[in-house]
Amino acid sequence: xxxxxxxxxxxxxxxxxxxxxxxxxxxxxxxxxxxxxxxxxxxxxxxxxxxxxxxxxxxxxxxxxxxxxxxxxxxxxxxxxxxxxxxxxxxxxxxxxxxxxxxxxxxxxxxxxxxxxxxxxxxxxxxxxxxxxxxxxxxxxxxxxxxxxxxxxxxxxxxxxxxxxxxxxxxxxxxxxxxxxxxxxxxxxxxxxxxxxxxxxxxxxxxxxxxxxxxxxxxxxxxxxxxxxxxxxxxxxxxxxxxxxxxxxxxxxx
Amino acid sequence: xxxxxxxxxxxxxxxxxxxxxxxxxxxxxxxxxxxxxxxxxxxxxxxxxxxxxxxxxxxxxxxxxxxxxxxxxxxxxxxxxxxxxxxxxxxxxxxxxxxxxxxxxxxxxxxxxxxxxxxxxxxxxxxxxxxxxxxxxxxxxxxxxxxxxxxxxxxxxxxxxxxxxxxxxxxxxxxxxxxxxxxxxxxxxxxxxxxxxxxxxxxxxxxxxxxxxxxxxxxxxxxxxxxxxxxxxxxxxxxxxxxxxxxxxxxxxxxxxxxxxxxxxxxxxxxxxxxxxxxxxxxxxxxxxxxxxxxxxxxxxxxxxxxxxxxxxxxxxxxxxxxxxxxxxxxxxxxxxxxxxxxxxxxxxxxxxxxxxxxxxxxxxxxxxxxxxxxxxxxxxxxxxxxxxxxxxxxxxxxxxxxxxxxxxxxxx
Numbered sequence: 145x146x147x148x149x150x151x152x153x154x155x156x157x158x159x160x161x162x163x164x165x166x167x168x169x170x171x172x173x174x175x176x177x178x179x180x181x182x183x184x185x186x187x188x189x190x191x192x193x194x195x196x197x198x199x200x201x202x203x204x205x206x207x208x209x210x211x212x213x214x215x216x217x218x219x220x221x222x223x224x225x226x227x228x229x230x231x232x233x234x235x236x237x238x239x240x241x242x243x244x245x246x247x248x249x250x251x252x253x254x255x256x257x258x259x260x261x262x263x264x265x266x267x268x269x270x271x272x273x274x275x276x277x278x279x280x281x282x283x284x285x286x287x288x289x290x291x292x293x294x295x296x297x298x299x300x301x302x303x304x305x306x307x308x309x310x311x312x313x314x315x316x317x318x319x320x321x322x323x324x325x326x327x328x329x330x331x332x333x334x335x336x337x338x339x340x341x342x343x344x345x346x347x348x349x350x351x352x353x354x355x356x357x358x359x360x361x362x363x364x365x366x367x368x369x370x371x372x373x374x375x376x377x378x379x380x381x382x383x384x385x386x387x388x389x390x391x392x393x394x395x396x397x398x
Numbered sequence: 399x400x401x402x403x404x405x406x407x408x409x410x411x412x413x414x415x416x417x418x419x420x421x422x423x424x425x426x427x428x429x430x431x432x433x434x435x436x437x438x439x440x441x442x443x444x445x446x447x448x449x450x451x452x453x454x455x456x457x458x459x460x461x462x463x464x465x466x467x468x469x470x471x472x473x474x475x476x477x478x479x480x481x482x483x484x485x486x487x488x489x490x491x492x493x494x495x496x497x498x499x500x501x502x503x504x505x506x507x508x509x510x511x512x513x514x515x516x517x518x519x520x521x522x523x524x525x526x527x528x529x530x531x532x533x534x535x536x537x538x539x540x541x542x543x544x545x546x547x548x549x550x551x552x553x554x555x556x557x558x559x560x561x562x563x564x565x566x567x568x569x570x571x572x573x574x575x576x577x578x579x580x581x582x583x584x585x586x587x588x589x590x591x592x593x594x595x596x597x598x599x600x601x602x603x604x605x606x607x608x609x610x611x612x613x614x615x616x617x618x619x620x621x622x623x624x625x626x627x628x629x630x631x632x633x634x635x636x637x638x639x640x641x642x643x644x645x646x647x648x649x650x651x652x653x654x655x656x657x658x659x660x661x662x663x664x665x666x667x668x669x670x671x672x673x674x675x676x677x678x679x680x681x682x683x684x685x686x687x688x689x690x691x692x693x694x695x696x697x698x699x700x701x702x703x704x705x706x707x708x709x710x711x712x713x714x715x716x717x718x719x720x721x722x723x724x725x726x727x728x729x730x731x732x733x734x735x736x737x738x739x740x741x742x743x744x745x746x747x748x749x750x751x752x753x754x755x756x757x758x759x760x761x762x763x764x765x766x767x768x769x770x771x772x773x774x775x776x777x778x779x780x781x782x783x784x785x786x787x788x789x790x791x792x793x794x795x796x797x798x799x800x801x802x803x804x805x806x807x808x809x810x811x
Contacts, residue, residue: 227724227804248728255726266721266808270413282406283726327725 174334174366175201175224180233182219182389193219195389196233201368203334206361208369208377211386218339220386221370225260225337226253238334255284259328261338265320267312267327273299274308277327284331298330299323302356318349325356329365336360336367342376354379404738411739414711415746421707426747428703429787433751433780434758435696439689440776441759443682445769450678460638460670461536462645464493464631464652466624468667475624482665484622487612489655490530490631496651499644502634504529504536507615509627514561514608515581516569524565525607526582528615536634544576544591551611558614560591563605582608585618598767641670697783700747701791708740708795719799720807733800740792741785748784752777 182194193216201207211217222228223235226242229250235243238257245253254260259280267276277295286294299305302322312320321341328336338357342350354376361367361381369380377383378397385393415422467479490505497503507528514521527533531548534540541560551558559582566575575589587610596604622629635644645668652658652666712719719732727735759770 222805225724227808248730251723251726251728251731254724260724262721262808266717266724268718268721270417279722280725283722283728283731288405331726 172203173200174203174205174238175199176234176236177223178234180220180223180230180235182216182223182228183231193389194223194230197386197389197391198233199384199391199394201335201366203366204361204364206357206367206369206381208371208380208383209386210371210374210377210383211392212372215386216389217370217372217386219389221337221339221368224335224368225258226250251283255280256331257334259331259333259336261321261324261328261336261341263340263343265312265317265324265344267320267323269312272309272311273304273315273323273326276312276323277330279327280331294330295326298326301329301360302326316349317345318352321345321349321353322356325353325360329360334366336365337370338367339370340372341369342371342373350376404734407735407738408742410735411742414739415743418711421710422743425703425707425743426750428700429697429744429747429784430700430751430754432693432697432700432787433748433784434755436693436783437752437755437772437776437780438758438770439693440779441755441762441770441772442768443686443689444773444776445759445763445771446682448771449769460635460641462633462635462641462648462668462670464489464633464648465628465667465669468669480624483656485629485631485666489652492651492655493631493633493648497633497644497647499635499640499647500633501636502532502536504532504632504634505612505629506530506533506632507612507619507622507627507629509615509619511626512583512608514565514569516575516578519569521565521568523606524562526615527607527609528612528619529609530612533609536632539596540594541591542594544589546591547609547611552613554611555613555617556611557585557587558590558611559587560593560609561589562593562607563595564603565606565608566592582610583618645670697787700744701787704740704744704788705791705795707743708736708792709798711739712736712795712799715799716802716807716810719802720804720810723802723804724808729800732802733796736796736799737789737792740796741788744784744788744792745781748781751784752780755780 177200178198180194180197181192184191184193197216197220209217209220219228223230224237226237226245227250229235229245230243233243234241237253240253240257242250242253260266267273268279271279274292274295277298278291281291281294296305296308299308302325304319304322304326307315307319307323312323315323321344325336325341328338336357341357342353345353357367357369358379367380369376371377381398382396383393384391464485466482466485467475485505487505490503493500494503507526509526509528511523512526514524529547530552531546534546540546544560546560547558550556559580561569561575561580569575569580570578575592578589580587580589593605593607593609598604619627633644633648635641648668649664652668653664656665658665719727722732722735756772759772762768762770
């Protein structure tokens with residue numbers, strides 16, 4: 145793993161050394177994080193949610209990020225998902241320096257590079273499964289006919305080809321999560337970022353969803369699971385444990 | 399912002415309207431009321447203007463009025479004006495002789511509300527006009543049946559009269575008025591003609607007149623009492639282009655006749671249609687202002703309704719906004735989505751309002767004396783105004799939505 149040596153404090157503002165670009169070095173490095181700090185200004189005191197986190201993820205990996213609540217796990221996930229920018233440090237995603245992007249550029253990156261899967265699915269209640277899956281394509285500016293085609297294909301990949309015109313309230317919890325996964329996949333993003341994807345599902349449905357992730361991983365997708373459940377994390381190939389804003393353990397299990 | 403966003407936004411907007419039917423209908427209603435008010439006000443103003451323009455034309459287009467003093471609303475004539483010399487028939491003859499731009503000159507006495515009787519029927523409202531044969535052509539108002547007053551009638555001070563349509567209705571419902579004997583203020587007159595109908599002007603009938611020879615009028619009314627009775631010299635210029643030169647010539651002639659010193663003000667009044675328009679504008683300007691203010695307030699209320707509903711909508715859909723941002727919506731995507739939603743709401747309200755306003759103006763034309771008219775551009779104004787209300791009052795809620803933090807929004811329950 146990359147060692148954080150240059151920057152050690154969130155307050156120092158020296159020139160950040162340019163990291164090895166994935167194209168220069170190992171061609172399959174997808175995520176490169178260098179000494180990430182995230183500091184929240186809570187009036188008088190500053191709260192450091194992350195204290196200099198560094199790691200790499202190679203393309204096609206299946207990674208779980210675990211940790212108790214308040215560990216900085218969610219903050220890290222928001223950074224990986226480009227919903228937020230670090231206070232200090234560098235984050236390269238698929239060769240792009242995300243840490244210096246403005247809101248619109250981040251939106252673009254989220255649209256192209258990240259597929260989100262949420263605990264509570266976050267589907268548009270009154271839109272059909274097909275329309276829900278089309279949503280990222282709409283913001284990606286993809287024209288109607290192609291959009292339908294891509295969305296249909298994504299739904300077929302999660303075995304929901306026959307439920308395209310159903311609305312979320314006509315689908316089971318597992319089916320809803322599969323719609324959400326299809327939505328995350330439809331733009332062929334670099335990473336599939338799942339936040340407690342089984343948190344709202346019963347055991348057997350959770351099992352089905354985890355099998356689906358495995359299948360997607362075998363098909364070449366890079367998957368990052370954020371969970372506090374050990375048995376879910378254990379399905380991944382690599383587990384990063386976060387505690388008090390630092391990486392406590394980074395182990396490859398298969 | 400591209401076409402795809404627009405379509406998606408419109409889809410979402412209609413979907414939201416469908417999902418919150420009652421709430422949306424109430425909001426739409428608010429905007430409709432505003433637009434109805436605007437359309438209705440425009441239609442009244444336009445109707446008034448249109449009928450005024452038409453009727454000024456009918457009054458004798460471009461006619462110039464010479465009077466003892468300028469007609470004006472809002473102030474009484476001052477004592478200088480009241481003590482001026484009266485205009486005379488000779489003045490009218492002089493203008494006819496000496497003003498080349500004047501095609502026709504019609505001097506007349508005008509007295510309001512004279513009593514006219516025929517047998518047991520009576521009317522107290524007709525306008526009594528003492529005229530010359532020039533009246534018909536000058537005023538573009540012609541006799542329909544029988545004959546008009548002739549020079550001979552004038553010279554002989556004959557007791558003959560020509561009646562307007564209103565008097566025919568009031569006094570001769572079942573008989574032919576021609577050659578019948580009527581009494582004007584108790585004096586006997588023989589009916590020699592009936593005027594063609596003229597219709598209304600600003601809701602007032604123009605057919606409620608009775609005409610007698612000008613010298614007969616002088617015989618019975620040797621004294622003029624302003625404003626009950628006045629003497630007017632009406633001049634019809636050769637064409638619209640000659641209004642100004644006719645006014646100049648008349649002024650010259652009158653100043654010479656009255657020996658008004660150079661630099662001193664006129665001792666008589668001359669007004670053309672433009673002056674009439676000025677008076678009209680004086681009368682209606684305040685009305686328009688009030689109508690515009692009412693429309694504005696109605697639209698404000700509708701707009702505040704829209705803003706309220708949009709703020710509720712933004713709050714309710716915080717999580718949806720978070721999700722849209724997570725899958726790649728930019729601030730401007732979200733801003734447009736909510737702006738378009740507001741415009742869809744107000745647009746529906748606007749169309750509804752237009753329909754109701756149009757209907758109201760049709761009903762108004764049919765059942766009230768006020769003319770109403772919805773010009774094509776008013777439809778544009780209605781749609782434009784409702785869309786503008788959507789944009790103005792939707793902007794802040796949309797801006798709020800666009801600025802939401804995606805992380806906070808996704809966490810919102």
